[in-house]
Every structure is written in structure tokens, then in C-alpha cells.
Amino acid sequence: MLYVNDLSLNIPETTKPRVVIIGGGFGGVNLAKNLSGKDFQIVMFDRQNYNGFWPMLYQVATAGLEPDAIAEPFRKMFDNGEDFHFRLVKITGVNPVTRTITTLIGELQYDYLVIATGTKSNFFGNESIKKFAFPLKRIPDALNLRSQLFQAFEQASLIRDEPLRQSMLNVVIAGAGPTGVELAGALAEMREHVLPGDYRGLDFEKMNIYLVEGNNRVLPLMSPESGSWSQQFLEKKGIIVKLGTRVEDYDGELARLSTGEEIPTQTLIWSAGVTGALIDGVPAESIENGRILVDQFNQVQGLPNIFAIGDIALMKSKKYPKGLPGVAQPAIQQGKHLAGNLARLLRRKPLKPFNYFNKGTLAVIGRNGAVGDLPGKLHLKGFFAWITWLFVHIYYLVGFRNKLVVFSNWIYRFFTYQRSNRLIIRPFVRQEDKAGQEFIRRYQED
The missing domain is CATH 3.50.50.60 (FAD/NAD(P)-binding domain)
Structure with missing residues (x-):
């Protein structure tokens, strides 16, 4: 020991x-x-013993990529580093x-x-949301969310109770910044192209994806043009966008909004603040x-x-x-x-002040759909912004292998719409989730 x-x-x-x-x-x-x-x-x-490319974490959560495609061990990154020590x-x-x-x-x-x-x-002091919601800051968070999503679909395929099944199919995303918008778009594509073939007994037209944002537009830190175009793109995909609204409480089964509306859901994804x-x-x-x-x-x-x-x-x-x-x-x-x-x-020389050069901001919403705010008040949208997003993210990935794996995955998905990493490797069940514990005990224990 x-x-x-x-x-x-x-x-x-x-x-x-x-x-x-x-x-x-x-x-x-x-x-x-x-x-x-x-x-x-x-x-x-x-x-953790690796560096991750966090802008693509949502793709791990939605079965688009495996975690090792967006991460590189520190010891490998600095294996030739003189007098470098990692602990x-x-x-x-x-x-x-x-x-x-x-x-x-x-x-x-x-x-x-x-x-x-x-x-x-940042859960803003709400302990109930902190306890039951799914954050998305690290790779373990993404794997927990991936397991939760597919466990919910598996359980929904076994349930006869219609209200309970609907709560399994409802997904609420709190926060319409880049993470929330990208998650919503990825889930909408799964709902349209992947899940109906996997779960033929479920009607995925009843799967509701809610995007809840406290500000009066999506992507509040980007330009109004980018926010407006993104909202229209999301709504065309069937995302229910609720602006000027906050998730005020969540007990693992019911999301309560600031408007008084209550949404039954087993999955609340928290991207509302850090x-x-x-x-x-x-x-x-x-x-x-x-x-x-x-x-x-x-x-x-x-x-x-x-x-x-x-x-x-x-x-x-x-x-x-x-x-x-x-x-x-x-x-x-x-x-x-x-x-x-x-x-x-x-060398006892004077320090130079830091000057930030804003290279712009990009957010992808789905296939052929992205927005970008670039220097010179240049705004990109649609297919060209999407292509720009793809190449920028490939460029900043660490390691040639990761670049190759991610690029080949994207090419495969472009032609097939498939997300091949739909595996429940490690089931995620909260202690308070008695139904989930029973599901694991009955169907997955030896």
C-alpha cells in the first residue's frame, strides 16, 4: 500500500x-x-497529466471524438525539454x-x-444545480455527459411511462456562449441523423433541446450580427431558444426557469458561467x-x-x-x-508590456454553419466561417497524430453524418439517482 x-x-x-x-x-x-x-x-x-484542446471538448461529449484525440501528455510534449519537470x-x-x-x-x-x-x-452559489447539473470543463466532464446522454436514450427505449420517457429525451443547456451553442448544434445533428437509426423504437421528433440564456441574445460576447445569425440557424435546426431567461434551480429531474416554466429533464448541461x-x-x-x-x-x-x-x-x-x-x-x-x-x-533588462492582438473569435453551430468576428469588424457566417473554424482548430491541436485523427473523423462525418464513439465505457450514475442505479444493476452488472 x-x-x-x-x-x-x-x-x-x-x-x-x-x-x-x-x-x-x-x-x-x-x-x-x-x-x-x-x-x-x-x-x-x-x-491531470495532459494538455487538452478545450474548444473541442463538446465533440467528446457528443460522441464525435475520443478524448485522446484532443489531448497530449505533458511528458510527451516536453520529452526533449532540458531541465523540465512535471508533477x-x-x-x-x-x-x-x-x-x-x-x-x-x-x-x-x-x-x-x-x-x-x-x-x-461558476454555479453562482446554487448548490442544487452544482450537485445535479453536468459541467463541461474537463475531459472527465465530457465522458460523464456522453455516458449520461446515451444512458438516458437506452433507458427511454425501455420505459413505458410517457412523461418519464419524455424527461429522458429532454436536454436543457444553460448558457448560450460558444460551448452552449456548439453543444446545441451537435445534439441537433445527432437527433436528426444518428439517433433515429440507433433507437428505432423512439420518436426523436419528441426530443426537445432547450438553450437557455440570461442575456437577450445568443453568443453575448460576440457581435450582434453573429448572435442573430446563430439564433436563426439554431432555430431552423429545431432548438428551442429561450433568451432573457435563467435556470434558477434543478433537482436532477426538474429544471425551474426564472420565467416560472418547469422542464422535466434528466440532463441539464451547465455552461452558464465560469x-x-x-x-x-x-x-x-x-x-x-x-x-x-x-x-x-x-x-x-x-x-x-x-x-x-x-x-x-x-x-x-x-x-x-x-x-x-x-x-x-x-x-x-x-x-x-x-x-x-x-x-x-x-539579464536585468527592462520588461516589455503585454499587448493583446485580437485574432478574432469563431463559433461553430453545425455542418456548414459557423460565425466569426475577425479584426477590422469583419464578420463571417455560414459555410466559409465553418471551413475557417475547421482549419483554425486543426492548426492549434497539439501533435501530428491528433491533427490527423481529428481531420479524418471530420471527413468521415461529413459524408456519413455518423458519430462512431457512441460507447458507454463507464456508466455515470449519481448516488441520488435510484432509477439509474437500478438500471445499472439489472442490465450491466455481472
Whole structure:
């Protein structure tokens, strides 16, 4: 048996400055890639041993891709990295005074600390929604949602009670940002082209997909043109769009909306908000609206030698008074830029301020349907935006194998409409779901 007392971080001593990176997302990975192992010892911590391409997570959840097609192990990404060390350990706190980070198995001193922990789902204090809804932030979330969807269809094919069967077929998506819109479009395509052939005894014209958004348009962070076109595209696909509406409560069986409407459903997908994944030890005065305040050099306010990049960092400017948008590009650019600034610190040269270059935002809604807001107030929509989305996402995937797998999957689906990963590998059942537990016991236990 392995005991915590038997473990240690096992990081070799070094005479070089030690850069500790907490988080291996877009920001952390691009920082590590651009730091020189000859100049620094680089230590990365993450709660998972891989980097994922999260903009395509919804495709794992809707059976379009397997998880290993959008992920790459850190140890493979940095197998040639000089003086790079990865540890699959949770960080429990930071001590700016002693320049140490603490973990469950020990402490480690740093010369420079970079917090790149990203965000987590924000349930706005609603414990019931947190308990029963399905978030979509990590690969385990996507696999849980995939299992839930297909378990619901399997159970619906066995149920004679019409109201209960309908609740199995209803899917509610809270939040009409890119994740919610892309999920809704993918589910609509499954409903039209895949599920009727798999479950011939079910009438999928009765499957309702609700997209609920508290703002007055879908894709509220994109242009009004993109939001309007996307809503029309979704409604043509049969998505029920409810704007100016919030999901106020959910008990695992009934979603209650702010309008008073109640929707019976076994599947509520939560994409309605995120908040920063904060670390204990960062003082309250350095935090605002769940994110860490940083200056133009990504240095944390009031904390020398501690930096924050990506979604966790709140960098205000005249153009972005509420901080940079929580998308991949700011994290990628900040990671690369901070690597250069750390090298300047080492050589005692002045730091260069970070300037964000907005390359645009893309969202896909379904086959031949996407929208894009590009620099110069250029707006794309329809087939050309969809092709642009495909190639941009292939480009940013990590690893040649992943690019090839994803591209071949998309070609196959374009001609066949099929989603071949409709497997319930690990059944997902909540403790409170007695019906689900009985389903597993009767039909899947040895």
C-alpha cells in the first residue's frame, strides 16, 4: 500500500532560477515551451497529466471524438525539454513571503511563480444545480455527459411511462456562449441523423433541446450580427431558444426557469458561467471578481516574482476595462510574452508590456454553419466561417497524430453524418439517482 508519507516531490536541486508553473493549459504550456532549460529549471504542476484542446471538448461529449484525440501528455510534449519537470500533484497553497508552494506531499521553493490555473464552472452559489447539473470543463466532464446522454436514450427505449420517457429525451443547456451553442448544434445533428437509426423504437421528433440564456441574445460576447445569425440557424435546426431567461434551480429531474416554466429533464448541461480557479495564499486585495489582478507585465498586484496568465489573470486596460476575454488567444500570447520577460529579468533588462492582438473569435453551430468576428469588424457566417473554424482548430491541436485523427473523423462525418464513439465505457450514475442505479444493476452488472 502507498502512503502519502512515502511520497516526495523529488525535484532535483539546481543553481538556476526555478520557475514553477501551476497549470498546464494554453498559457502554462506556451510559457514552458518558450522558456530556455539552459537558463531556468522549469517545474509544472497540474491535476491531470495532459494538455487538452478545450474548444473541442463538446465533440467528446457528443460522441464525435475520443478524448485522446484532443489531448497530449505533458511528458510527451516536453520529452526533449532540458531541465523540465512535471508533477501530477495538487497545489494546496502559496506563501509569497517564503517563496514556497505547498502540496499534499511537500513544499517547493521558487524563484518565479506563474499561476495559470484557468477557470472552473461558476454555479453562482446554487448548490442544487452544482450537485445535479453536468459541467463541461474537463475531459472527465465530457465522458460523464456522453455516458449520461446515451444512458438516458437506452433507458427511454425501455420505459413505458410517457412523461418519464419524455424527461429522458429532454436536454436543457444553460448558457448560450460558444460551448452552449456548439453543444446545441451537435445534439441537433445527432437527433436528426444518428439517433433515429440507433433507437428505432423512439420518436426523436419528441426530443426537445432547450438553450437557455440570461442575456437577450445568443453568443453575448460576440457581435450582434453573429448572435442573430446563430439564433436563426439554431432555430431552423429545431432548438428551442429561450433568451432573457435563467435556470434558477434543478433537482436532477426538474429544471425551474426564472420565467416560472418547469422542464422535466434528466440532463441539464451547465455552461452558464465560469470563475477563476484560485489558489490559497493569494491575498484578497490581489483578487477581483474571482480573478487575479495583474499589471501590464502579468505580475500579480503587490506580489513580486509572482505572475498570472490566461483566464485566471485580470489585466485591465482602456480597451478591455473588464479584462481580456476568456478565450485561448490571450493565454497563448501571454505565455509566450512572459517567457521573454522572464529571460529579460534574468539579464536585468527592462520588461516589455503585454499587448493583446485580437485574432478574432469563431463559433461553430453545425455542418456548414459557423460565425466569426475577425479584426477590422469583419464578420463571417455560414459555410466559409465553418471551413475557417475547421482549419483554425486543426492548426492549434497539439501533435501530428491528433491533427490527423481529428481531420479524418471530420471527413468521415461529413459524408456519413455518423458519430462512431457512441460507447458507454463507464456508466455515470449519481448516488441520488435510484432509477439509474437500478438500471445499472439489472442490465450491466455481472
